[in-house]
Amino acid sequence: PAARPLDGLSAIVTSGPTHEPIDPVRYIANRSSGRQGHAIAAALRDAGAKVTLVSGPVTLPDPEGIATRHVETAAEMLAAVETALPADIAVFVAAVADWRVAAESNRKIKKTAEGPPALALAENPDILATIGHHAMRPRLVVGFAAETDDLLANARKKLERKGADAILANDVSPQGGVMGGSENTIRLVTIEGVDEWPKLAKEAAAERLAEWIAARLGRGGRQ
Numbered sequence: 483p484a485a486r487p488l489d490g491l492s493a494i495v496t497s498g499p500t501h502e503p504i505d506p507v508r509y510i511a512n513r514s515s516g517r518q519g520h521a522i523a524a525a526l527r528d529a530g531a532k533v534t535l536v537s538g539p540v541t542l543p544d545p546e547g548i549a550t551r552h553v554e555t556a557a558e559m560l561a562a563v564e565t566a567l568p569a570d571i572a573v574f575v576a577a578v579a580d581w582r583v584a585a586e587s588n589r590k591i592k593k594t595a596e597g598p599p600a601l602a603l604a605e606n607p608d609i610l611a612t613i614g615h616h617a618m619r620p621r622l623v624v625g626f627a628a629e630t631d632d633l634l635a636n637a638r639k640k641l642e643r644k645g646a647d648a649i650l651a652n653d654v655s656p657q658g659g660v661m662g663g664s665e666n667t668i669r670l671v672t673i674e675g676v677d678e679w680p681k682l683a684k685e686a687a688a689e690r691l692a693e694w695i696a697a698r699l700g701r702g703g704r705q
């Protein structure tokens with residue numbers, strides 16, 4: 483078979499939402515479908531990389547030719563990512579819950595005359611920031627910034643704070659239909675500047691990212 487640009491390299495991709503349990507039957511979740519993350523895992527595979535996909539709960543099938551690890555919570559996602567190290571490339575696409583319920587109840591919380599319960603929240607680990615500053619940091623670390631406001635300013639801050647080489651900024655305002663939809667309009671933000679991509683199907687955006695990664699790390703462009 484013909485040589486591919488990421489032959490011999492390994493990649494970790496996170497995808498989907500996380501579910502943070504409240505009690506045995508309830509959880510906190512978000513609208514991520516996993517489509518963009520799964521498409522990026524497939525594009526990196528097609529470019530020749532050995533891919534581990536760490537996926538939160540999604541309805542998508544496991545992509546062929548990819549080691550898929552299924553997790554539910556942010557804490558489990560971080561543990562699965564660390565287990566998959568070392569890797570050359572890491573792309574953090576998952577919409578990780580910022581908070582979990584501080585004290586998960588192991589019994590179903592009942593309605594009482596006292597009214598609704600107060601849910602205390604605790605901060606979840608930031609998986610991208612943890613790996614971006616990790617002793618085994620992959621050579622290339624890419625994150626997303628799903629924002630509704632101040633897209634570029636927030637993406638630039640995220641690059642620095644999370645130790646990422648690139649942030650793919652996308653506008654998730656409800657009118658855009660990105661969250662759960664099939665298309666994405668991305669701006670690739672690095673310390674060198676901002677590259678505005680056209681509106682693309684999530685699969686095409688994934689291929690474009692794989693090409694960008696290959697130009698950075700792959701055959702011919704290897705640093």
Ligand code: C5P
Pocket residue numbers: 496556574575576577578579580606607608609610611624625626627628640
């Ligand atoms: O800070 P914010 O959630 O906007 O950052 C988004 C980026 O950080 C995404 O790449 C997401 O996958 C990653 N992230 C993470 N762990 C968290 C929160 C975000 O890996 N707890």
